[in-house]
Amino acid sequence: MSERPVIRPREKGDVPDDPLSRLRHSASHVMADAVRRLRPKAKVTIGPAIENGFYYDFDTEPFAPEDIEKIEAEMAKIVAQDLPFVRKVVSRAEALRLFADQGETFKVEIIQSIPEGDEISLYQHGDFVDLCAGPHIERTGQIKAFKVLSFAGAYWRGDERNPQLQRVYGTAFASKDDLKAHLARLEEAKRRDHRVLGKQLDLFSVDELVGPGFVLWHPKGAIVRTVLEDMIRRELVRRGYQAVFTPHVAREQLLEKSGHMAHYKENLFGGMELDGQRYLVRPMNCPFHIAIYRSQLRSHRELPIRYAELGSVYRYERSGVLHGLLRVRGFTQDDAHLFLREDQIEEELAGCVRFGLDILRLFGFADVKAFLATRPENFMGEKAAWDRAEAAIRRVLEAAGMPFEVDEGGGAFYGPKIDLKIRDAIGREWQCTTFQLDFQMPERFDLEYVAPDGSRQRPVMIHRALFGSMERFMAVLIEHFAGAFPLWLAPVQARVLTVSEKADVWGREVQARLLAADLRADADLSADKLGAKIRRAQMEKIPYMLVVGERDMAARVVSPRTRDGQQMPATPLDELAQRLAAEAVPPVLGATPAEKKPTG
C-alpha cells in the first residue's frame, strides 16, 4: 500500500474563471511584463492562477531574494498606469510570426500545440502582449493588492527531462485586507509547522548521522505515538482484526513475486547479500501478510481474514522530497490486509470506511471527503470484476452519506481505491486514510480458499491504512492542534508547580496521587518563581498546571490553571485527581462495530 502524499491545494488542468482567479491571472501578466522590463532577455512561458495566487515561469537567470522588491516595484508602476487589457484574436500564422520575431520560442511551441481550428487569442496591456486564452480583468489598475512571494525552479511543461525555468510565485487579492488576512494565514501555518513544534516540544528529531528521512521519536513524541497505537490496537480487536508481526527484511524473491522488484525498484532500500542470498528492506507489508495467509489452506468459512500490523517500511525517496514527518524514508503504517470473497467486498469496505471515519472524528476531523479512483487504462483482471467493485464502492460511500469525487481512471492497475481527505483546524486538506482493492496480489501469489462446493477460489484483498503512517498522522495532528494536544494525547497532562520550596512535600504528594490515577504528571520543584514555572509550562503546552503553595498545602487542595490561562478554584486533591483522570480517558469510538469475528 502506498503512503499517500499530502494534497497541497493546487489547480490543474482546467482554467478557473471566478473573479479572483481572473484577477490573479491578470496579475501574472503584469508580473511577466515587470520581469521583461527588468530583464529584456527573459523568455516568457506560462503563468496561470493557482489556488492561493499565481505564478509565471521564465527562461532566464535565477532570481535572487532582492528581486522580489524589484519586481513588485515594477508591477506597481504598471498597476499605477491603469492600462487596459485588450483581447485580440489572431490567425495561427500571425501568432507564430509575432512570437517568433520576439524570440519567444516557448510561446511558439505552445501555439504549435494548440489544436488546429481552436481560436488563438492575445491579451495586451501597454506594450506587453501574451498568448492567452483569457479571460482577464479590464485594467491593470484593478489589481489593488498583490505580493511577490518566492522563486523556484520548475521544469518546462512539468517534465524533468525538459529545461528548468525560473518560477516566480505571487498572490493577489481583491482588497488589501484580504491580502493581509492571507499573509496572516501563511504566518499561522508557519507557526504550526510540525518541524518547528517538534523541536520546541521535544517530540522528535532527524539526525544527519542517522540519515535523512529517518525519524527519532523522543520520549514525549513516543508517548503521543504510543497512545495512538494503543487506541488503534484496542479498536482492531473490537472490529475483528488479528494482530500479526512480520520481519522488516526479506529475500529478494518475495518482492520479485509481489512485483515490487519490477514496479518499485527505484524506491527499494538497502539490498544486501548474505550466504549467497539477496535480501532487501521491505517497502511494504502486504507480501508478508500474504505469506501468513498462504501458510495453510483457507476455507470460505474463515473469510474475511483481517491481518493488522503497525508495520515499519523503508522506501528510498529522492533527497529533495523529504519533509519533516510528512515525507520520510522510514515510517510505520497502521496497515491491514483483508482477504475476502468477492461477495464480501461491499460489507468489508463499509466497515473500513466506518472505522476510518470513527477514528478521524476522534481528533475533530469532521469534514471528510472521499475520492474514488476507478479503473485505469492498463488495468489488471476482469473488467466485470472491476465494475462490480466500483459499484460496490459507490454504494458504500452513498450509504455512508459521504460526499465523494470520482477520479476516472485514477485507480492503481491492481484495483480501485478510496482515499479520505480531512480538513484541519486552519482549513488545509490532508490525505491519510486509504482503502485499496486488490485483484492482483492474490493472483500473483496464487491465493486460494476452498468454496462450499469444494472448488478452489481466489480471494480479493483490501489494503487499508487509517492514519496512513504514524509519522504523517503525527505531523497532521501537531499542525492541527498547533502543538496543544488534547488532554488524552498530551505527553505531560498535568504539571505540579510549587510556589516555593516550602510546598515541595505537598507538591510531591500531589504528583504521586496523579500518577496513581494513571495521569502523566510531573512536578516543577525548581527554585524559580511561580511566574517562570508557569511560563515554561505554557510553552510546553501542558494542559493543566497545578499550583501548590503553603496555603494549598494547609487545606490539602491544589489551585489548577489551564493552558488557556484560566484559573480554576482551589480543589481538594482527590476530587481533582478523579476529575482529571476521567477527562483524560481516550475518547470512545462510536457505535459498536458490526463486523463479525472471524471464526477460529
Next chain:
RNA sequence: GCCGGCCUAGCUCAGUGGUAGAGCAUCGCUUUCGUAAAGCGAGGGUCCCCGGUUCAAUCCCGGGGGCCGGCUCCA
C-alpha cells in the same frame, strides 16, 4: 534527482580575510517567591566536512553532506 537560498555555542541568531559574539538554555552561588522570564557569576565553539587560493580562510574558490522554498516523483 533538478533550480535557488542557507549551515556560527544545546536552541534562536549577530559578525569579520588577522582563528568569534548576544539572548535563552546549562552549571554554581544568592533569593523562598501565588499565576507567562529574580539577581550575580562560570563553563561552553573542528564557525557542517574535505581540498584549493593566501603570509593568514569561519569569511574567497572547488567538491561533498545536511536543511529550507519550489519542481519532478509518491506503483
